[in-house]
Amino acid sequence: MKTPTDALTAATGTHWTSEEAWVGTRRPILEAHALPAAVYADPAFYAEEQERVFSTSWVCVGTHDELDAPGSAIVRSVAGRSVILTRNQNGDLRGYFNACRHRGTELLEDDCTLGLTIRCPYHRWTYDRDGALVATPQFADAGVDRFDTTNYGLHTVRVASWQCLLFVCLSDETSPIEHWFGDLDQRLAGYRLAGWRSHLTRDFEFAANWKLVSENFQEYYHLRWVHPELAKVSRVQDHYRYQGTGMYCGQTTTPLSNDERGDWDALPPAEGLSQPDMASGRFIALFPNVLLSILPNHVFVMRLDPVAPDLTREHCTWLLPPSNPQVADEDFAVTRNFWLDVNAEDIDIVQRGQKGLSTGSYTPGRLSPRFEEPLHRFHNMLADRFVGISRIPAGDETDDQPLYGTGINPLPWRSVEDQARKVN
Ligand code: FES
Ligand SMILES: [Fe+2]
Structure with a gap:
């Protein structure tokens, strides 16, 4: 099916269909800028984004x-x-x-x-x-x-x-979903997520553009200040890229830490996980609209539904593995409340982001290469959809290469002793 976007692009083109509109995004990460405010706040951009992104993506x-x-x-x-x-x-x-x-x-x-x-x-x-x-x-x-x-x-x-999700694509010209998500299917194969089932759902609505939520999920720069509790189980120094070819921005926290409340280890892990999967949290922003947090014993899905430039619905689902399908609510409460607290902190900060971007004074700032490289990738995927490039971005050459001061990604798994010796 030809989408209205195809006709629109051919017929007119707008400011946002030209590469000049994305010049700060197209620079290498060491020189790149954040996106302009209009991308988050302008109704005309939002309408165009619905056509160029949401009607052409999975x-x-x-x-x-x-x-x-x-x-x-x-x-x-x-x-x-x-x-x-x-x-x-x-x-x-x-x-x-x-x-x-x-x-x-x-x-x-x-x-x-x-x-x-x-x-x-x-x-x-x-x-x-x-x-x-x-x-x-x-x-x-x-x-x-x-x-x-x-x-x-x-x-x-x-x-x-x-995996454990349902997708729709309105365009017949977009690549098949296996191609769209590249190597991610393979990366996640060990979890066998097709067998996991929903345990609980919650919906939220908040006054911020959908991209602010995705960007906030993709960077751990804000962890220490916005989420002091999360920073105990997902320490800043344990974050690494988890990035192959595909329309996604991925990070891993390896190893996961424990805190006194047992936020992430209150439930038994799924059976049959590999040692790296057992020791890690995978945090993956699928382009465009779903944020996946995959832990050894549960998955937390945030699906974003844009309603207006400054209004987003977030549909949250917690899934459990087939080896632990029934969990009493009191046993799940620690995990649930942990995520609800983190989510409330995130909603608060992205709503403040929207307010600042709507002042009319913002000009694009710089991105931190260490912490915000996934945003750079995400912004370029967005730019591609607008200028009409249907490329699936490449990933890192290997998982164990030093990147932007984060040290060597500890995958493939070495040993518990090596992890303990890792310089923090
Ligand atoms: S519109 Fe007449 S049957 Fe559906
Ligand atoms: Fe956050």
């Missing part, structure tokens, strides 16, 4: 187990278009635009459990879960020429279940 719309129950369907808005995700009778994932093929009525208002079919509320045209038109009450009886129901099935959208 956008996360949920966790895979939201479609576990037979006949379940979820309704999501992607780049302002309503889409339906469901599974057919064989369990295969399916995605459709949420519009009837008769006169365009929205088919489903909200998440629901379907029977065998999707039925339009207006004149009851009915589709099976493969999108085929199977009933048109009283339509053909009165006579209609050359009407072939096979021409009026639901319009499909690309959907994918990847």
